[in-house]
Amino acid sequence: MTKDTLLNPPGLQPSAITESSKTTTTLPSHQARLDSRHNLITNTSGLAPGYLQANLLILPARYSQDFHQLCLRNPVACPLLGISRQPGNPYHMQPSGCITTPEDFDIRTDCPLYRVYQHGKPIATHQKNLLPFWPDPRHTPSPQHEDTERAEEYVSFLNGCSYSFESALTAATLTPRHQITGCLVPMYRTTIPLLPAGIFTGARTVVSMRPYPAHAVERVRAVTRPFLATHGEPVDWGWEALARLGIADLQAPDFGEPVPVEEGEVPVFWVRMFLVCVFVTLFPRGKGNVWGMWGLHGLGKFVCGSGWGFSC
Amino acid sequence: MTKDTLLNPPGLQPSAITESSKTTTTLPSHQARLDSRHNLITNTSGLAPGYLQANLLILPARYSQDFHQLCLRNPVACPLLGISRQPGNPYHMQPSGCITTPEDFDIRTDCPLYRVYQHGKPIATHQKNLLPFWPDPRHTPSPQHEDTERAEEYVSFLNGCSYSFESALTAATLTPRHQITGCLVPMYRTTIPLLPAGIFTGARTVVSMRPYPAHAVERVRAVTRPFLATHGEPVDWGWEALARLGIADLQAPDFGEPVPVEEGEVPVFWVRMFLVCVFVTLFPRGKGNVWGMWGLHGLGKFVCGSGWGFSC
Incomplete structure (x- = not known):
């Protein structure tokens, strides 16, 4: 297995390779994500009507099973809509169909704003993307590199939004x-x-x-x-x-x-779902970064009302 | 559409037609159901080790959506394992695989004992089968017949057992x-x-x-x-x-x-899951029969411990 294979596991489709397809894709959910990626919006209220909006929580992989269980045990408070396919992979969510245009998706850039928590406290509150915290796994020189190790250990969760x-x-x-x-x-x-x-x-x-x-x-x-x-x-x-x-x-x-x-x-x-409660109240101190977001794009599979403004 | 088609919807496989297959089927879960059907057991404790046991609740169809929602909203208290495919059909549960030998299954006979509730109170506490309450839909003369109407309106739920x-x-x-x-x-x-x-x-x-x-x-x-x-x-x-x-x-x-x-x-x-609480405490009085059971057979899909004795 080559290094490239390690860094680009089968099925991983980086968003860059489909940049050219943007002009032919006009789904409102995809457009909302593109606008978020290019920092054109800071709030998703009213965007992508007819698509469900979601909260995002990104956790170190070693705590992701516990959070997954939390969602399964508390589906009304934590309605789980999607989860990233592999730890460290920012490009894919499951179930398939959860993201309307999965060939052009990056959880690190496709939300308008992010909050980054460390040891239970916010260390960045209006972060436009997560690239400084979660470097592109395709460009890191080696799996042994410290950044890569950090990048590969995060898992993303999408939870339904109450609005x-x-x-x-x-x-x-x-x-x-x-x-x-x-x-x-x-x-x-x-x-x-x-x-x-x-x-x-x-x-x-x-x-x-x-x-x-x-x-x-x-x-x-x-x-x-x-x-x-x-x-x-x-x-x-x-x-x-x-x-x-x-x-x-x-x-x-x-x-x-x-x-x-x-x-x-x-x-x-x-x-x-009061997401801040989850990662401020619940998350044990000193156990690493917890990334939260603020405003997200539409999801294709679920059709509900539009607009929300999760203000944490 | 003929009367027979109405009474035997596609896919409905009455248990009687597979009686001959009994000798070749030796799954412990199937055997437990056969023993229940023939009134050889009154408690499933220790039966079918390695198969999950379940609680059964049968409700009039008009309340089944609400109970389904109750399960989905409270999955820890009401862990839903199976639900009957059509109102009034005692032969099929979904998801497929929920019952190990679906070709030989009848929810009305395959539990050791049943309790029947009416207006929130038990009217039969050691009922060996539900045939007097839920006549065979294949043998009723017409869909307009009173018994058929009653028989066709029941929905069965299987919920995980805490033991x-x-x-x-x-x-x-x-x-x-x-x-x-x-x-x-x-x-x-x-x-x-x-x-x-x-x-x-x-x-x-x-x-x-x-x-x-x-x-x-x-x-x-x-x-x-x-x-x-x-x-x-x-x-x-x-x-x-x-x-x-x-x-x-x-x-x-x-x-x-x-x-x-x-x-x-x-x-x-x-x-x-304290099932009695559900249909005694919760179920509004005067809204028809609610059927509960006591002791059930193994399910094929889930592998857990054996034995239970839900004593209501």
């Missing part, structure tokens, strides 16, 4: 209150544990809240129920839910901004 | 205490909600408890982690876990029997 069902609510004349008031959705830490997996222990579920008239709750549940890949129907609702979830004050959310609750309305809570 | 990982613990010299004392594993209602799905709301997670020395907890977690289809690694552990789970008294379990906890040991809690 997807809001378009469906709006289409059903159930527009979320925070969209009307123009603020971030209020979010709360709850006392509901995420089921632990390996090193990921002690996490609590985070919920978002949208108020609705009590008589509309069943309709709200029905509208959001099909969104299996993006948190689905609410976890709880009604005023009694606050005690059950361990929320002390609805007007003092832990994240986001408070919204008014009108008379006759009740709070409705959805589980939310 | 599977105990063999692995024993093999790792971590024999569960209740096996040593010869009692039922202690179980507790917790304050952790199951994520609701449609009509299935308000359920709380039930956990089983096995005490272990504090220094062995990580090993216990590692041994049970791979058992994804049968609840996997613990949900919580240590004395502080009691407050987090809402357990008042370890020596007063809600189900099963208490076990001694020695000095230096801590309680370790696993999520458990």
Whole structure:
């Protein structure tokens, strides 16, 4: 086996070789990724309507099995849409079809902005690409090279984004209150544990809240129920839910901004993937880099609402 | 389309036509089902080692989507292994391979004993088969017949059984205490909600408890982690876990029997599918029959420990 074979395993198709195909590819999801790659956008809200958007988490390979288990055990909080095929390979995600144009994809460049965490703290918050942290495995001189070793040990996860069902609510004349008031959705830490997996222990579920008239709750549940890949129907609702979830004050959310609750309305809570919680709260200190992102491109396989703005 | 076509949809293979193949089929899982069918056994504990055992729930089709969602949203509490292919069809489960000998299978007869619930209460507790409740769709005179209508509206679910990982613990010299004392594993209602799905709301997670020395907890977690289809690694552990789970008294379990906890040991809690909770606690009254079972046969696809005794 030659060095080239080692560095370019069968099936690995670097994005550069298909640069010429850009002009013939016009899928909105691909265009969003190209715009991200060329640093033309910093937020994916409203981009690629009809395609599902995702959160990205990149972990050292030695912790990836635990995070994979975390997703499998907590599919509502951590709805797993895709995972990189090989540790250290930034070009391929599985399942196939997860990325609409897999022949032109690089997880290190195709998101608008990245955050890089080390020892649980951000060391780069508006990173345009991950190339300084994850050098191209094709160009490193030897597998024994320190950078290559580092580059080859990362695994990427794509998880469904919670904003997807809001378009469906709006289409059903159930527009979320925070969209009307123009603020971030209020979010709360709850006392509901995420089921632990390996090193990921002690996490609590985070919920978002949208108020609705009590008589509309069943309709709200029905509208959001099909969104299996993006948190689905609410976890709880009604005023009694606050005690059950361990929320002390609805007007003092832990994240986001408070919204008014009108008379006759009740709070409705959805589980939310709060990615920062995963890699700040959960990830043990001193165990290496954890890379997170901010805004991502469409995925081809899942069709949901557009637009999101994960603001961590 | 003829009446026969309606009653025998393509692919439906009644168990009777393969009776002659019994002598050539010796898979332990098949044998366990045959013994159940002929009422030779009433408990599957220790049967078909190496095959995964399952809990069975049969629901009216109009509630089956909600229960399917409940399983997908709570895969640790409700690990879904199989689902019947068509409402009213007792002969086929999917995914294919879920049943080792699908050409000779009838969900109505192939379990040792069944419980039948109506309006949330058991109306038959040691039912040898479900034929009086679910007549053979091949023999009913017309799709318009009342019995046929009832027969065609049921959907069957197979969910992983929690006893599977105990063999692995024993093999790792971590024999569960209740096996040593010869009692039922202690179980507790917790304050952790199951994520609701449609009509299935308000359920709380039930956990089983096995005490272990504090220094062995990580090993216990590692041994049970791979058992994804049968609840996997613990949900919580240590004395502080009691407050987090809402357990008042370890020596007063809600189900099963208490076990001694020695000095230096801590309680370790696993999520458990407590099926009775599903169809007694959750199922709305007055909404028809809900059929549960007690003891089931091996499944071919999954290889885990043997033996269980779901005693509801």
